[in-house]
Amino acid sequence: MIIQLKxxxxxxxxxxxINRLKATPATxxxxxxxxxIPEVxxxxLSATEASVVAEVIEKTPAAVLGSRLFQPEDTVITLPHSVIGGKGNFTMMAGPCSVESEAHVRKMAKVxxxxxxxxxxxxxxxxRTSPYxxxxxxxxxxxxxxxxxxENGMDVITEVMDETHVDLIAKYTDVFQIGARNMQNFSLLKAVGKTNVPVALKRGLAxxxxxxxxxxxxxxAGGNHEIMLLERGIRTFDNKYTRNTFDLAAVPVLQKLTHYPVIVxxxxxxxxxxxxxxxxxxxxxAGASGMIVEIHDDPEHAFSDGPQALKPDTYLKMTEQVFAMRKLMDSWE
Amino acid sequence: MIIQLKxxxxxxxxxxxINRLKATPATxxxxxxxxxIPEVxxxxLSATEASVVAEVIEKTPAAVLGSRLFQPEDTVITLPHSVIGGKGNFTMMAGPCSVESEAHVRKMAKVxxxxxxxxxxxxxxxxRTSPYxxxxxxxxxxxxxxxxxxENGMDVITEVMDETHVDLIAKYTDVFQIGARNMQNFSLLKAVGKTNVPVALKRGLAxxxxxxxxxxxxxxAGGNHEIMLLERGIRTFDNKYTRNTFDLAAVPVLQKLTHYPVIVxxxxxxxxxxxxxxxxxxxxxAGASGMIVEIHDDPEHAFSDGPQALKPDTYLKMTEQVFAMRKLMDSWE
Amino acid sequence: MIIQLKxxxxxxxxxxxINRLKATPATxxxxxxxxxIPEVxxxxLSATEASVVAEVIEKTPAAVLGSRLFQPEDTVITLPHSVIGGKGNFTMMAGPCSVESEAHVRKMAKVxxxxxxxxxxxxxxxxRTSPYxxxxxxxxxxxxxxxxxxENGMDVITEVMDETHVDLIAKYTDVFQIGARNMQNFSLLKAVGKTNVPVALKRGLAxxxxxxxxxxxxxxAGGNHEIMLLERGIRTFDNKYTRNTFDLAAVPVLQKLTHYPVIVxxxxxxxxxxxxxxxxxxxxxAGASGMIVEIHDDPEHAFSDGPQALKPDTYLKMTEQVFAMRKLMDSWE
Amino acid sequence: MIIQLKxxxxxxxxxxxINRLKATPATxxxxxxxxxIPEVxxxxLSATEASVVAEVIEKTPAAVLGSRLFQPEDTVITLPHSVIGGKGNFTMMAGPCSVESEAHVRKMAKVxxxxxxxxxxxxxxxxRTSPYxxxxxxxxxxxxxxxxxxENGMDVITEVMDETHVDLIAKYTDVFQIGARNMQNFSLLKAVGKTNVPVALKRGLAxxxxxxxxxxxxxxAGGNHEIMLLERGIRTFDNKYTRNTFDLAAVPVLQKLTHYPVIVxxxxxxxxxxxxxxxxxxxxxAGASGMIVEIHDDPEHAFSDGPQALKPDTYLKMTEQVFAMRKLMDSWE
Structure with missing residues (x-):
């Protein structure tokens, strides 16, 4: 059940x-x-209670807090150097797949x-798929x-794979990334839900x-509402020429269902x-609120995922075009 | 084997x-x-033969005629009112899912x-999925x-489902559409391959x-080389909020592999x-050479596929935006 | 709507x-x-009509004739040498993928x-996937x-790909096979539906x-009710070690929903x-009513699908085991 | 690289x-x-070294320790009351989806x-899919x-979701189960790899x-080689009548590739x-080494997964049949 207050x-x-409902007992x-009030x-409502209530929505989706029914307005995540989500914001995130060395990541950050x-x-x-x-x-x-x-006035996004690393990584990052393989690692989700670090949750392959x-x-449900969702391809029968199938329709579908920013x-x-x-x-x-891409100056010698990394020149040309496209789209609204 | 002539x-x-090769015998x-020369x-080559040959490519894909290795330049299909494929062309195709009546299709054609x-x-x-x-x-x-x-100075594209209808439909259409369910109806493919009517081949669900x-x-292989390929979604596990999964990466993948225009x-x-x-x-x-969309002025009463039809106003706004986007992209090249 | 008569x-x-309903008009x-009465x-019912009616079922699946709601009893297809479907019948179908020569098919028929x-x-x-x-x-x-x-006292099952071949093939076969790629070739389905030759319909990849x-x-709907359904694998992401994914749960699922025999x-x-x-x-x-398998004495030189053909010895051992398993299962019923 | 010793x-x-190789350095x-020696x-080999070596296999799969190339003989896992894997062993595992109460799990254990x-x-x-x-x-x-x-002379298999629970659960269980959603939770895999408790690893949906x-x-790679693999269905487009698609061909495929027992x-x-x-x-x-099934005496009121639980009578009939089938199959070998 959702109660929209006046x-x-x-x-x-x-x-x-709230106290009456909690005493039911209920969350x-x-x-x-x-x-x-998820389980109820x-x-x-008493007459007094009714006076503060704009609407009661009895039929709700399982993921109630994330739904537009619960919160019609967009979630906007504000970081020192970035604003993610909301009308007119488009956020670019880029860097190497792996941090390879101090010098290399500094070089890539500049790009x-x-x-x-x-x-x-x-x-x-x-x-990594293989332990070796x-x-x-x-x-x-x-x-x-x-x-x-x-050094470059940027925010950090990096992956946390393990609930025992949450505190350590929180010291260094502005955004936790949860990888596709851990999308349903519920212990990890609960752990980051107890922090106040924004979370970028990647969609799993299935x-x-x-x-x-x-x-x-x-x-x-753990109290952390600064969430963004990442579409990064799903696994289908069609995997000879692409690693996954990029499900771009998920962007407008998610934007209908949830107020969280959707990143591709x-x-x-x-x-x-x-x-x-x-x-x-x-x-x-497709209307995404932002994009995350991998870059590398020497993809053939990258420590991981070299084949998908953009070289600096290609990246710079691409981002220029992407921002131009976003600007054109902004002119329509 | 491919032989590129000077x-x-x-x-x-x-x-x-050619005659020597045919006498091998070979196609x-x-x-x-x-x-x-598909099977060879x-x-x-004799010295004389070598004098007319620019390159011999021994390793070829199964679909040799469609490959960029065979024909590096884009296939461009010219109709009375449309040019499909090639640099700088973007072709819009629209209309109702079904022809419902003389009056209705005229109205939709204007839109x-x-x-x-x-x-x-x-x-x-x-x-239709059901015979009823x-x-x-x-x-x-x-x-x-x-x-x-x-009446509107347009070309026609319509589906042929059956090789016995090929001649009849050829009298009325400028382009044969082969539907997704018939993508591997090889008898039908052979039948349209013997005509000189351009063919729009839809990708099957699997x-x-x-x-x-x-x-x-x-x-x-039947002699008809005026072919365009249509990406229209594949079947995946993710089908609650969308009918299919739109595989847009197929556009650049196909453009690398084949010279045929790719339509979405x-x-x-x-x-x-x-x-x-x-x-x-x-x-x-994504770079498609064109687009085909369904429109209807009264989708709730459409004879088929109403839920996916755009109403005229939505369609007009959409096409304006699509052409603006294409124009922006042309400025990059 | 279904009407079950007394x-x-x-x-x-x-x-x-029936005449009153047809005059509605209705099929x-x-x-x-x-x-x-599919569309109604x-x-x-008048009192007289009601006297012949056991049950009216208003909510029916789209494929009404095939449903257990329509016909609770199993469809049993009787051929000169085979009985397909029904309790206690298990039908083996075997032979080469392609007829390669008169001598070869005779040899394989004996096996x-x-x-x-x-x-x-x-x-x-x-x-074939490729025209070449x-x-x-x-x-x-x-x-x-x-x-x-x-020569061996057997019935014939062979594929028809094309409605123009229906009459020709009907002269030679006891069962039409419709291949997976043609599962939704509706013209072909209608064409075999007008014959009285039993049809084995293969499930498509998607x-x-x-x-x-x-x-x-x-x-x-065309009047041919002697139908059997073939499960032959669906297309999924998992295709490195197997060509398709064998969906054996389809056997009991189909047996709940339809009265047609299910063959694997x-x-x-x-x-x-x-x-x-x-x-x-x-x-x-899994409970199938029968099985169709490919055999070849020299798979490496088979004209098609050699890798999946069983050599005679393997086939003979397999069928002995399969019949023993079926016998054990019969003892449970 | 694999070295098979005499x-x-x-x-x-x-x-x-071994010491020479380790000093390379190498694992x-x-x-x-x-x-x-995974990375090498x-x-x-020196002449002396060669004297103890039966075979050097240079080309190996990424998952080298699990491969039949590394260990041709079956892994057999011996527990106080069960033997899992190897010729002629078939292990039944059963119980409720969730432990619901002391009384209930005792009742189910007897069944x-x-x-x-x-x-x-x-x-x-x-x-659980939902946090609520x-x-x-x-x-x-x-x-x-x-x-x-x-109480019933049985071993325990139960799921571990979280590396922080590994030590606690190890006190109570004979086998760790890793659920499908955690198949690539690498931190958890590493954690159970450091224990000496056998692990049942479920295949993920994708x-x-x-x-x-x-x-x-x-x-x-962590040192725990007592592993069994569980096939439990994969996610495909076909999910209306079944939750997942049971990929039974994975049983013989895995048995070719790996020495670990395969459970369905x-x-x-x-x-x-x-x-x-x-x-x-x-x-x-299909040849599995064992089976794990869910049972419940009152599925409609089960705390989780009621629709898939077998009632005691159905379970007892099923297991009798399964063991009879296994006995028949043993007679073939």
């Missing part, structure tokens, strides 16, 4: 209503003027910034990434739209650098 | 080479300066034309469609990129009208 | 009821005591028969197949259970001969 | 070889007479045992499960065969109780 309603009555979650289907990126990406803990592949530089990588971002929203609800990741979606630019164009055109 | 080479020597298909892997469409679509023979659903008006529908197109190219090869069909890909506009934006941004 | 009801009243299809949702097969399979018209692959021997192949079957049933309804095709499902025997075991254990 | 070779020479893992492609199960399953920590669903009884549930198993083997390698889980694969028995038959017929 604007400027009597806070004492609201508190009374009651308030964000601004929106109340979610209906309630009889990322030159292309208009305000977040620097880079993995210090890498989820490079697993990341660990805390040293986090330090290099943070320094490179600071993640339906509802699965993704339910996964985000694990984070929100063309690099992982296709896995081949020469397809990244057209898919970046398609991603911005 | 420009302005001695035609007599070329004929001699030899010539298009301009390109020779394909290698040949020893289509107003939005910049140069081809009018409409089904007279409908492939509306199956189309048949030849009467073809007549109405042709008249509506002529059609891989290679399957699509091999299906096009059935048409090309956002209507069938998503199946919900309010997702069609963002997916049309994404489709043009 | 046993031994007055035929004159039944005829009156009315009668099979034994079952009436289907409800009717008010098939020795393994307990009562139907001989073999393709004379082959649906072997396309079958045509009518000569049909003759060889028929003779080989007759065919849902409902799609398969609706496709079968095209045949049934482990050869096409997996595409690798050494996986065929375990999947044949799994297929009989 | 039987009864000089241990001192072997140790020398060297020895299990019996098999050496894996080739080595030149499980009566059907021939030697492992009792039951979840104390439940991975029942999440399990936690440690109390583990205690009840352990007691119920002990997990390819290679992904599953690589995930198992994370466990094996028909309950999760189909998600509907009335399909579980035919799929259990198909599972044993």
């Amino acid at each position: 604007a400027n309603a009597d806070e004492q009555v609201i508190t009374g209503l 009651v979650i308030r964000i601004n003027n929106h109340l979610a 289907k209906t309630t009889a 990322a910034k030159a292309g208009g990126a305000t977040l620097l990406r880079g993995g210090a803990y890498k989820p 592949s490079f697993q990341g530089l660990g805390e040293a990588g986090l330090k290099y990434l943070r320094e490179a971002a600071d 993640g339906s739209i509802d699965d993704l929203l339910n996964a985000s609800e694990y984070i929100a 990741d063309p690099s992982h979606a296709v896995g081949e650098w020469d397809l990244v630019t057209p898919m970046a164009h398609a991603g911005v055109a | 420009a302005n080479a001695d035609e007599q020597v070329i004929t001699g080479l 030899v298909i010539r298009i301009n300066n390109h020779l394909a 892997k290698t040949t020893a 289509a034309k107003a939005g910049g469409a140069t081809l009018l679509r409409g089904g007279a023979y409908k492939p 659903s509306f199956q189309g008006l048949g030849e009467a529908g073809l007549k109405y469609l042709r008249e509506a197109a002529d 059609g891989s990129i290679d399957d699509l190219l091999n299906a096009s090869e059935y048409i090309a 069909d956002p209507s069938h890909a998503v199946g919900e009208w309010d997702l069609v506009t963002p997916m049309a934006h994404a489709g043009v941004a | 046993a031994n009801a007055d035929e004159q009243v039944i005829t009156g009821l 009315v299809i009668r099979i034994n005591n079952h009436l289907a 949702k409800t009717t008010a 098939a028969k020795a393994g307990g097969a009562t139907l001989l399979r073999g393709g004379a018209y082959k649906p 692959s072997f396309q079958g021997l045509g009518e000569a192949g049909l003759k060889y197949l028929r003779e080989a079957a007759d 065919g849902s259970i409902d799609d398969l049933l609706n496709a079968s309804e095209y045949i049934a 095709d482990p050869s096409h499902a997996v595409g690798e001969w050494d996986l065929v025997t375990p999947m044949a075991h799994a297929g009989v254990a | 039987a009864n070779a000089d241990e001192q020479v072997i140790t020398g070889l 060297v893992i020895r299990i019996n007479n098999h050496l894996a 492609k080739t080595t030149a 499980a045992k009566a059907g021939g199960a030697t492992l009792l399953r039951g979840g104390a920590y439940k991975p 669903s029942f999440q399990g009884l936690g440690e109390a549930g583990l205690k009840y499960l352990r007691e119920a198993a002990d 997990g390819s065969i290679d992904d599953l083997l690589n995930a198992s390698e994370y466990i094996a 889980d028909p309950s999760h694969a189909v998600g509907e109780w009335d399909l579980v028995t035919p799929m259990a038959h198909a599972g044993v017929a």
Whole structure:
């Protein structure tokens, strides 16, 4: 059940209503003027209670906190150097797949910034298919990434794979990334849900739209509502020429269902650098709030995912085009 | 094996080479300066033969005639009112899912034309999941469609489901459409391959990129090289909020592999009208040579596929935006 | 709407009821005591009419004739040498992928028969991914197949790809096979629906259970109710070690929904001969009414699909095990 | 690279070889007479070293420790009451989806045992799609499960979702289960890989065969080689009548590639109780080493996954049939 409160309603009555519901017993979650009571289907309001209530919505989706029914207005995430979500904002995030060395990530940060990126990406803990592949530089990588971002006036986004790393990584990052393989690692979702660090949740390879929203609800239910959702391709029968199938219709579908910003990741979606630019164009055109891309100055010697990395020149041309496209789209609204 | 001939080479020597290869025996298909000899892997050229040969390519894909290796230059299809394929051309095709009546298709043709469409679509023979659903008006529908197109200076594209209808439909249409369910109806492909009517081949729900190219090869091997390929969504696990998954990466992938124009069909890909506009934006941004969309003035009472039809106002706004996007992209090249 | 008639009801009243409904106007299809009126949702029965009616079922699936609601009893198809469907019947069908020569198909027919097969399979018209692959021997192949079957007291099953071949192939075969790629070739389905030759309809690579049933309804609506359904693998992301994914749960699912016999095709499902025997075991254990398998004495030189063909010895061992398994299962009922 | 050592070779020479390789530096893992050196492609053996070496295999799969190339003989896991894997062993595992109460799990344990199960399953920590669903009884549930198993002379298998729970759960269980959603939770895989508790690794919804083997390698590389693999259905387009698609061909495919036992889980694969028995038959017929099924005496009021639970009578009939089928199959070998 959702209860939409009136604007400027009597806070004492609201508190009374919340306390009565909690005593049922029930979970009651308030964000601004929106109340979610997930397990409860209906309630009889007293006249006093009714005076503060704009609307009661009895039928709600499982992922209630993330739904537009609960919160019609867009979630906007504000970082020191970036604003993610909301009308007219388009956020570029770029960087190497892995943090490879202090010098390399600094070099890549400069390129990322030159292309208009305000977040620097880079993995210090890498989820690799094989245990014998490079697993990341660990805390040293986090330090290099943070320094490179600071040097360029950028925010940091980096992956957390493990709930035991949450506190450590929180010291270095502005945004936690949850990888596709961990989309339903519920322990990890709960752990980041208890922090106040914004979370970028990647859709899993077999993640339906509802699965993704339910996964985000694990984070929100813990109290952390600064969530963005990343479309990065799903697994289908069609995987000879692309690594995954980029499901761009997920962008407008999610925007109907949820208030969280939707970001696209063309690099992982296709896995081949020469397809990244057209898919970046398609991603911005589909209406995404931002984009995350992988760049590398020497893809053939990248520690991971070289084939999908854009070289600096290609990246700079692509971002210029993407921002031009976004500007054109802004003129329509 | 592919043999690329030199420009302005001695035609007599070329004929001699072709005849020698045919006598092997082998199939030899010539298009301009390109020779394909599908079943043959290698040949020893005489000195005279070598004088007309620019390059011999021994390793070729199964769908050799459609490959860029065979014909590097784009296939451009010229109709009375449209040019499809090639640099700088973007072709809009629109109309109702089914031809419903003479008056209705005329009304829809006007709308289509107003939005910049140069081809009018409409089904007279409908492939419906259930035998008890509306199956189309048949030849009467073809007549109405042709008249509506002529009245507005447009070309016609309509589906042929059955090789016994090929001659009949050829009288009325400028382009044969082969539907997704018939992508591997090889008898039908062979039948349209023997005509000189351009063919728009839709990718099947489970059609891989290679399957699509091999299906096009059935048409090309029959002698009809005016082929365009339509991406209209594939079947995946993710089908709650969209009918299919729009595989936009197929656009640049196909453009690398084949010289045929690639057209996108956002209507069938998503199946919900309010997702069609963002997916049309994404489709043009992905680099497609054109787009086919369904329109209807009263979608709730459409004979088929109402939920995915754009109303006239939405369609007109969408096409304006799509052409603006294409114009922006042209400025980059 | 379905109307179940009482046993031994007055035929004159039944005829009156049917005529009244037809005059609505509506399609009315009668099979034994079952009436289907596909487009009609409800009717008010007169007292006389009610006297012959056991039950009116208003909510019906789209594929009404094939549904258990319409006909609760199993469809049993009786051929000169085989009985397909119904309790306690298990039918083996075997033979080469393609008819390769008169001598070869005779040799294979002997092997098939020795393994307990009562139907001989073999393709004379082959649906091949590439137009340059072997396309079958045509009518000569049909003759060889028929003779080989007759010589061994077997029935024939062979594929029809094209409605223009229906009459020709009907002269030689006992069962039409509709291939996976043609599952939704509605013109072909309508064409075989007008014959009285039983039809084995293969599930398409992207065919849902409902799609398969609706496709079968095209045949049934034409008047041909001798239909069997073939599970032969669907297309999924998992195609490195098997050609397709064998969806054996489709066997009991279909048996709940429809009265048509369900046959499994482990050869096409997996595409690798050494996986065929375990999947044949799994297929009989899943409760299928029969099985179709490909055999070849020299798979490496087979004209098509060699990798999935069982050599005679393997086939003979497999069928012995399959029949033993079926016998064990019969003892449970 | 794999080095197969001769039987009864000089241990001192072997140790020398291992030490030389480790000093390269390289990881060297020895299990019996098999050496894996994952990152190394080739080595030149001295004459002395060559004397203890039966074979050097240079080209190896990424998941080397799990491969048949590394260890041709079956892994057999021996628990107090069960033997899993190897010729002629078939292990039944059964129990409720969730441990619901002390009394209930004891009741279910008796039923499980009566059907021939030697492992009792039951979840104390439940991975649920929604955060508002029942999440399990936690440690109390583990205690009840352990007691119920002990009372009936059974072993315990239960899920671990979280590396911080590994030590706690290890006190109560004989086998760790890793759920499908955590198949690529590499931190968790590493954590159980450091224990000596056998691990049952479930295939993820989008997990390819290679992904599953690589995930198992994370466990094996940590030193824990007692691994079994569970096929429990994959996610495909076909999900109206079954929850997932049961990929039974994965059983023989995995048995070719790996020495680990392969177990089938028909309950999760189909998600509907009335399909579980035919799929259990198909599972044993496909050659699995064992089966895990969910049972409940009152499925409508089960805390989780009620629709797929077998009632006791159905379960007892099913297991009797499954063991009869396995006995028949044993008679063939």
